Amino acid sequence: MGKITARVSRYEGIADWYDGVMNDPGKRGGLKNRSHDLLEELLGKGEGLALDIGCGTGIVAERVRNLGYSPVGVDLSADQLKIASGRLPVAQADVTNLPIASNSIPVVYTTFTTTEYDDLQGVINEIYRVLKPGGRYVEIGTHPCFNGGYAEIQADGSVIQHPGYRSSHYLQPSHFNSPIRGRVGAWNRPLEDILNTILNAGFRLDRVAEGGEKDLPDILGIVAVKDKGEN
């Protein structure tokens, strides 16, 4: 099943460090737990294959399995997949070109990847292609407005917004003062681009949820459906 591409993930070679930061309550552990709570809520209980795209170290696999699904992960980074393979079955692939038959997967989900893909529309089109008609795509990511590339979150939960929000572009690590983005950089993507890539691919938006424990949400969850009769 595995398909190795010439592209290299920005996460190659830092998997142990990344997994540690995501699991550290003093770093990204809180954000990870809240995002996994939201994923659980949006997925709901179910069964059958659930494809985790950009699965990284497979950090959410156990919670998805506990809902009743059989998670399978795909990521570009061999290094991330080395850890993930202890948590779920995995394949190395570029998610713009999945080695998976069309109309074959009932559920696709992802966490923290919309700021990572260089070709977001290519990824969403590919997810749409592999989903069965009636299948669901659940996307959890950092909130593009209140936790995006130009949002500076303060200790009290307020957010200083800097100019730059309105276009999609990759920001170098030096732009950020945070553990993960400060090492790998991230894409700034306005909310309209995130929602329009999903609509452009042919999906119907089923639910949008803004998560976070403070007044301003730091997580965005989206459920999109490939309606029956669409291919």
Ligand SMILES: C[S@@+](CC[C@H](N)C(=O)[O-])C[C@H]1O[C@@H](n2cnc3c(N)ncnc32)[C@H](O)[C@@H]1O
């Ligand atoms: C921020 S990490 C998120 C990992 C995991 N989903 C999590 O929640 O911890 C982004 C992941 O997307 C992967 N990625 C980025 N572009 C990709 C692509 N085109 N195809 C497959 N994986 C990709 C990276 O290798 C990395 O593991």
